[in-house]
Amino acid sequence: MATTYDSPLAPVPDGPLSPDERAALGKEARARVPRSAHAFFEPDQKRPDPLDIIERQSATRVPELIxxxxxRMLESPFRFYRGAAAIMASDLGAGPHTGLYAQLCGDAHLLNFRLLASPERHLVFDINDFDETLPGPFEWDVKRLAASLVIAGRANGFPVRQCATVVRAGVEAYRERMREFAGTPTLDVWYARDDFDQIAALLPERPGKQDERRATRAAAKARSRTSLQAAAKLTRVVDGTPRIVSDPPLITRLAELLPGAEGEDLARMLRTLVHDYRSSLSSERRHLLSRYHVVDMARKVVGVGSVGTRCWIILLLGRDDGDPLLLQAKEAGESVLAPYCGASPFQNQGERVVTGQRLMQAASDIFLGWEHVTGIDGRERDFYVRQLRDWKGIARPETMDPGTLGLFARLCGASLARAHARSGDPIAIAAYLGRRDTFDRALVRFAEAYADQNERDHRELADAVADGRVTARTDPAA
Incomplete structure (x- = not known):
């Protein structure tokens, strides 16, 4: 049957493909890229200078934050990896790929999986970072996750064998969950989510008491991270009105960042952003947001790879001073995957982020939306908006022993498979992966090789700082 493609996500055949025909597509991909071929990573002489890639990103960012x-990237190989999604995209884009596309996170390292609140106020486990989201070969996300597990394991002093066991746990969970979705009705795939209370079902055996206690503490902490908690930490009452507390350079109130007329112009721009981005929300959520009004704004330094992008936190109040809402408006640029997967069909990069997030996440923030603005410098910029905090629980891999990191790897792998199955073809991907552990073992070797490369790139940054090519600054959050 002839098949043409008008999107990398979905084949458009002369007629509907049967499950057997979809499975055949996955098996055909093995001829292009055998599963064992994923084991190899050997940069050639034409590999771009990793610092050139980072510096090109820096050229469009806030200069004083570079x-x-x-x-932050200098602190450790793992921190470097978190900021080096563009470098890995370049490395993956230079090699062969399966051609089996799904909506990618684009930066699927282990710290971008966490506990989140669903709109129904259930605690769920899901991906949380979509700045680089774009359709692409499914294996690129799996490889980024696998390499992050080795890098985290090495940071904890785990020997090679234990790191390999952790990676195999994560990749095996991805493969097995994808096989499960291959036999699942379409709507059931779409409705699937990883509720905290059901997470144990994703693990091969019941977690030990220590892991159960750790998970319970993590859930309790996540549920405490609300707008009220964020407001209590980040604001104080000044002259009878709540104001954001400055903590430069991490958080700087707009009035302190740009006093005078320039600051007033920026404040008007941000108020307009909050007002106009509502058009990207559903009608009932627009109505909800209309119950709040803006009272203060500040610039916030976020993450590692995102440092230098324009990011604002905006304090709104509802019924009274005890009814706060903190929104985060973050600049969205072109995905690091775009040079290798093609440009996004969305002209607004904020819409690209939001659409990818809604496609991959089982349940997204009710205030998630996007807007396009003209900055006070006259430049056009895209933003996406979401709540600053909403029951977010962040993993601490540095506290994990090999067994616990292996359990966490399984959760990440299973969650990633669910996210990919929503947009890609789970039957084709599962057929490619197969029942045996060929792909799992290949990714262990890839992850080890890429972790080695990441360490070399990290050393290049350290050398560049030492010889004055770039300037690095430590901060309290590092």
Missing amino acids: PVRYG
């Missing part, structure tokens, strides 16, 4: 970004 040294903070380098300072």
